[in-house]
Amino acid sequence: MLSTDAIESLFHRLSKAAPEHLEAPKSKIGTNPFRSLISVVLSAQSRDEMTARARDSLFAVADSPAAILALDEREIAGLIKACGLYNMKAKSVHKLCAALLERHGGVVPSDRKSLEALPGVGRKSTDILLRFVFDQPVVAVDTHVNRVCNRLGLARGKTEAQTARDLEPKVPPKYAWGAHIWLLEHGKQICRSRKPRCEACSLSDLCERNGL
Numbered sequence: 001m002l003s004t005d006a007i008e009s010l011f012h013r014l015s016k017a018a019p020e021h022l023e024a025p026k027s028k029i030g031t032n033p034f035r036s037l038i039s040v041v042l043s044a045q046s047r048d049e050m051t052a053r054a055r056d057s058l059f060a061v062a063d064s065p066a067a068i069l070a071l072d073e074r075e076i077a078g079l080i081k082a083c084g085l086y087n088m089k090a091k092s093v094h095k096l097c098a099a100l101l102e103r104h105g106g107v108v109p110s111d112r113k114s115l116e117a118l119p120g121v122g123r124k125s126t127d128i129l130l131r132f133v134f135d136q137p138v139v140a141v142d143t144h145v146n147r148v149c150n151r152l153g154l155a156r157g158k159t160e161a162q163t164a165r166d167l168e169p170k171v172p173p174k175y176a177w178g179a180h181i182w183l184l185e186h187g188k189q190i191c192r193s194r195k196p197r198c199e200a201c202s203l204s205d206l207c208e209r210n211g212l
């Protein structure tokens with residue numbers, strides 16, 4: 001695993017290449033926490049454009065916990081059919097709206113414990129909401145961030161959630177806002193899934209996997 005000095009060096013290099021991400025982002029995926037929460041649940045294993053179609057179709061009919069709860073699961077499934085796993089997600093969305101009303105009066109909570117306790121909301125969804133809706137400097141670990149962390153030796157985990165838990169205490173606070181986007185872009189552009197471009201990687205001298 002990378003030493004504290006190596007981690008500092010890693011983030012220093014990434015921040016030099018894209019310093020605009022050192023500060024809190026100005027744009028968010030949504031200013032409506034409920035719509036954002038439902039969108040994140042619908043996005044699991046679904047392409048962005050399919051998620052958007054499912055989301056728009058659902059919100060055109062019902063866009064509050066009470067309105068969605070008034071639909072039955074089959075109606076919800078029919079509305080979100082554009083995204084994958086729509087039967088399972090319809091059940092999750094229905095249960096989620098019931099829990100939101102019962103536990104939080106229909107308001108999306110802004111703390112990790114309450115979010116993770118909601119049905120269908122795991123570590124990744126929670127991190128995305130905290131980071132992009134509630135303006136908290138957490139690192140959301142998706143497939144790209146997970147791959148980069150494990151290859152580098154920055155954080156270990158068989159799942160994205162495990163990697164997120166391992167990574168959380170290792171990111172120096174001054175890099176907390178940028179870490180997500182830097183690691184994400186590094187995974188998309190350089191440390192790609194099939195053919196990592198180790199020869200072009202600015203982190204190659206720090207990386208445990210380099211060339212292997």
Ligand code: SF4
Pocket residue numbers: 148151152190191192196197198199201202203204207208209210211
């Ligand atoms: S050296 Fe290769 S494996 Fe390591 S982070 Fe860079 S691209 Fe990924």
